[in-house]
Amino acid sequence: ETGVTQTPRHLVMGMTNKKSLKCEQHLGHNAMYWYKQSAKKPLELMFVYNFKEQTENNSVPSRFSPECPNSSHLFLHLHTLQPEDSALYLCASSQEARGGITDTQYFGPGTRLTVL
Amino acid sequence: AQKVTQAQTEISVVEKEDVTLDCVYETRDTTYYLFWYKQPPSGELVFLIRRNSFDEQNEISGRYSWNFQKSTSSFNFTITASQVVDSAVYFCALRNQGGKLIFGQGTELSVKP
Numbered sequence: 001e002t003g004v005t006q007t008p009r010h011l012v013m014g015m016t017n018k019k020s021l022k023c024e025q026h027l028g029h030n031a032m033y034w035y036k037q038s039a040k041k042p043l044e045l046m047f048v049y050n051f052k053e054q055t056e057n058n059s060v061p062s063r064f065s066p067e068c069p070n071s072s073h074l075f076l077h078l079h080t081l082q083p084e085d086s087a088l089y090l091c092a093s094s095q096e097a098r099g100g101i102t103d104t105q106y107f108g109p110g111t112r113l114t115v116l
Numbered sequence: 117a118q119k120v121t122q123a124q125t126e127i128s129v130v131e132k133e134d135v136t137l138d139c140v141y142e143t144r145d146t147t148y149y150l151f152w153y154k155q156p157p158s159g160e161l162v163f164l165i166r167r168n169s170f171d172e173q174n175e176i177s178g179r180y181s182w183n184f185q186k187s188t189s190s191f192n193f194t195i196t197a198s199q200v201v202d203s204a205v206y207f208c209a210l211r212n213q214g215g216k217l218i219f220g221q222g223t224e225l226s227v228k229p
Contacts, residue, residue: 043207045216056216105217106163107160108160
């Protein structure tokens with residue numbers, strides 16, 4: 001089952017390029033997330049969109065710009081990245097209730113990004 | 117503050133051995149949720165189990181079992197009769213109600229034939 005899909009799976013870009021990562025969820029969820037996973041580090045939450053509104057920006061540099069046009073799609077726009085931004089970028093989705101009741105997050109396969 | 121500690125960075129076992137992955141958590145909340153995820157070499161985080169703080173029943177699913185003990189703030193994961201396909205990084209995670217999902221550092225399990 002591919003409940004959460006991400007494209008591309010691999011991306012190599014130069015520091016002056018502009019690219020976008022795409023995430024799509026087919027689970028009918030209303031919340032979506034971007035995480036960054038660097039080597040030897042725990043997963044870091046970057047952004048949260050809940051009911052299409054950004055509810056979390058975890059001190060992420062402005063060279064990362066999220067976009068959530070609807071509850072099924074999430075983008076991460078990248079520009080003027082640094083080599084230390086090379087990492088696995090994971091998208092996740094969940095069904096959250098407005099009362100704050102927490103549900104399980106389901107993850108996509110990730111985009112492995114290399115910045116040269 | 118919330119925190120998840122997986123003290124075992126790497127574990128190596130031979131196929132058919134049993135292996136336990138440790139997870140210790142810290143939280144001041146009375147309502148919280150604990151998770152285990154598996155990350156194979158392909159990179160995708162695969163959801164394994166979710167446990168609510170008010171449900172301390174242990175759970176068994178095939179070769180997998182989980183031992184939740186609030187008294188010691190632990191949520192350990194045991195694989196019985198391990199197989200090569202179990203080789204992966206396993207993450208324990210904690211989330212309070214409506215809050216962020218906090219991950220441990222992960223335990224890399226290598227099962228050798």
